[in-house]
Amino acid sequence: MPRSALTGTRIRERRTMIGMRQADLARLAGISPSYLNLIEHNRRRIGGKLLVELARNLGVEASALTEGAAAALIETLREAAAGHDEAEADLPRLEEFAGRFPGWAGLIADRHRRVRELERTVEMLTDRMTHDPFLSASLHEVISAVTAIRSTAAILADTEDIDPDWQRRFHRNLSDDSRRLAEGAQALVAYLDEGTEDPGVQSSPQEEVEAFLRARDWHLPELERSLPPDPARIVAEARELTSGPARELALAHLKRYRRDAELMPLQRFSEAARGAALDPGALAQAFGVDPGAAFRRLAALPEDRAGGPVGLVACDGSGTLTFRKPVEGFSLPRFGAACPLWPLYQALSRPMAPVRAVVELGGATPQRFLTYAICQPVLAAGFDGPQVLEAAMLILPEGTVALPRMAAQPVGTSCRICPRRGCVARREPSILANGF
Amino acid sequence: MDKRVLLIEDEPNIIEAIRFILARDGWRVDTHADGTTAFDRVAETRPDIVILDVMLPGRSGFDILRDIRADAGLGALPVLMLTAKGQVKDRDLAERMGASRFMAKPFSNTEVLASVRELTGA
Numbered sequence: 001m002p003r004s005a006l007t008g009t010r011i012r013e014r015r016t017m018i019g020m021r022q023a024d025l026a027r028l029a030g031i032s033p034s035y036l037n038l039i040e041h042n043r044r045r046i047g048g049k050l051l052v053e054l055a056r057n058l059g060v061e062a063s064a065l066t067e068g069a070a071a072a073l074i075e076t077l078r079e080a081a082a083g084h085d086e087a088e089a090d091l092p093r094l095e096e097f098a099g100r101f102p103g104w105a106g107l108i109a110d111r112h113r114r115v116r117e118l119e120r121t122v123e124m125l126t127d128r129m130t131h132d133p134f135l136s137a138s139l140h141e142v143i144s145a146v147t148a149i150r151s152t153a154a155i156l157a158d159t160e161d162i163d164p165d166w167q168r169r170f171h172r173n174l175s176d177d178s179r180r181l182a183e184g185a186q187a188l189v190a191y192l193d194e195g196t197e198d199p200g201v202q203s204s205p206q207e208e209v210e211a212f213l214r215a216r217d218w219h220l221p222e223l224e225r226s227l228p229p230d231p232a233r234i235v236a237e238a239r240e241l242t243s244g245p246a247r248e249l250a251l252a253h254l255k256r257y258r259r260d261a262e263l264m265p266l267q268r269f270s271e272a273a274r275g276a277a278l279d280p281g282a283l284a285q286a287f288g289v290d291p292g293a294a295f296r297r298l299a300a301l302p303e304d305r306a307g308g309p310v311g312l313v314a315c316d317g318s319g320t321l322t323f324r325k326p327v328e329g330f331s332l333p334r335f336g337a338a339c340p341l342w343p344l345y346q347a348l349s350r351p352m353a354p355v356r357a358v359v360e361l362g363g364a365t366p367q368r369f370l371t372y373a374i375c376q377p378v379l380a381a382g383f384d385g386p387q388v389l390e391a392a393m394l395i396l397p398e399g400t401v402a403l404p405r406m407a408a409q410p411v412g413t414s415c416r417i418c419p420r421r422g423c424v425a426r427r428e429p430s431i432l433a434n435g436f
Numbered sequence: 437m438d439k440r441v442l443l444i445e446d447e448p449n450i451i452e453a454i455r456f457i458l459a460r461d462g463w464r465v466d467t468h469a470d471g472t473t474a475f476d477r478v479a480e481t482r483p484d485i486v487i488l489d490v491m492l493p494g495r496s497g498f499d500i501l502r503d504i505r506a507d508a509g510l511g512a513l514p515v516l517m518l519t520a521k522g523q524v525k526d527r528d529l530a531e532r533m534g535a536s537r538f539m540a541k542p543f544s545n546t547e548v549l550a551s552v553r554e555l556t557g558a
Binding site: 139140143146148149151152159170173176177 | 447449450452453454456457460491520541542543544545546
């Protein structure tokens with residue numbers, strides 16, 4: 001999200017790069033050198049006319065001074081501060097901190113991300129221990145064998161006048177049960193060994209697939225060709241996909257990608273897309289596909305063909321995000337639930353009804369996006385099966401398409417880091433003390 | 437007259453061991469291995485005590501316990517629950533549902549014998 005964050009640092013960098021003195025820039029912009037000094041050290045927020053004036057004198061666009069990776073850093077730091085009283089008290093000085101100590105800020109952000117990953121791993125392992133049917137069955141088998149052995153052995157040891165027939169029987173039982181115990185224990189060890197070698201516990205399968213797609217800019221030229229390679233081969237050769245479940249997810253994605261590519265050939269689709277100003281409804285009709293397929297195809301276009309970045313997010317019937325292709329300024333939460341006001345969820349509550357809305361993300365510089373959303377049944381188990389729904393939302397930034405004239409719906413990313421105080425859909429308090 | 441135990445358990449070797457130690461102590465031991473028909477067997481044999489495993493094929497020991505406690509004629513029957521999961525959760529559930537005693541596997545023979553005697557006042 002473009003913010004004034006770290007703008008000061010950029011101004012200073014640009015000024016020293018072109019060899020201009022602070023006093024000179026201050027004079028040109030009509031402010032005092034000491035005020036410019038405060039701005040450059042991120043101790044004063046800056047925007048509007050003054051920013052434009054400084055940018056002009058530095059020979060750059062104003063946006064070059066405000067946009068960039070800094071915003072993502074600030075978001076991560078905000079998340080890291082969540083629930084930490086002292087850090088929350090210091091939130092108003094967050095931008096100043098990140099600007100003055102970029103190295104330390106980066107370290108905190110990296111540590112925070114790592115902690116989240118590890119928490120996730122612990123969660124998965126706990127889940128696995130509690131709900132794993134194999135583990136549960138093996139343990140039951142072992143305990144049953146041990147119980148029989150303990151009881152039988154005690155009988156043999158403690159009964160002095162035991163009948164020889166019974167004795168033989170118990171010896172045989174002991175032998176059977178000890179074999180069963182050994183097999184059960186071996187199976188357990190083998191299972192747990194396999195678990196430690198599974199690199200999939202490092203991150204979720206979904207994240208692996210996202211890393212794989214991100215590395216290819218979400219576009220796979222090899223699947224656009226008329227004789228494409230087998231998707232299974234692409235998956236097998238991908239270094240990012242280490243776990244079995246991730247490879248399975250990726251394979252399903254690639255197969256769907258290929259089907260979409262066949263129905264909507266790249267050249268024809270990109271021309272039609274530009275012609276229709278990326279309207280997925282018009283494209284779906286033109287290519288005889290469902291709107292969801294048009295969403296996916298638009299999100300898989302290279303940026304130069306789409307006219308700018310295109311974001312896509314999908315969820316299942318529980319609202320859990322199942323696919324995330326973020327765009328700058330519209331961050332998609334990695335864990336937990338997103339903003340309930342997203343058109344994605346409005347669509348989820350009304351299957352098959354298309355939703356088109358302009359949304360505005362909160363922040364110092366509110367940013368607007370055109371979104372299209374729709375929820376469709378997957379019919380995975382046919383008409384009689386349980387109804388499986390999939391909702392998707394296409395996210396088009398203002399630079400990619402012209403926004404239609406319509407009132408913008410205020411939305412956020414997730415309640416915890418959302419500054420909108422009076423929001424009717426809020427489910428938990430924000431960690432941002434005063435909002436904006 | 438002999439006192440009677442009904443042992444509801446599906447592991448043959450555990451059945452054999454428990455049957456042996458109780459029989460030597462003068463008990464008549466009936467056994468039943470299937471969860472779905474276990475309650476009918478209890479109603480039919482009317483034992484002095486039931487030893488009931490939690491994990492049974494067909495139906496859980498907890499369900500069978502619930503039926504026993506809900507039955508007017510059987511409600512006061514002593515029930516000793518056996519389980520392979522000694523978890524607090526299972527123990528609490530067994531207590532709430534009215535198990536007379538709860539024993540985690542692997543148990544000791546003397547413990548089982550002592551419990552059976554105690555619960556029946558033998």
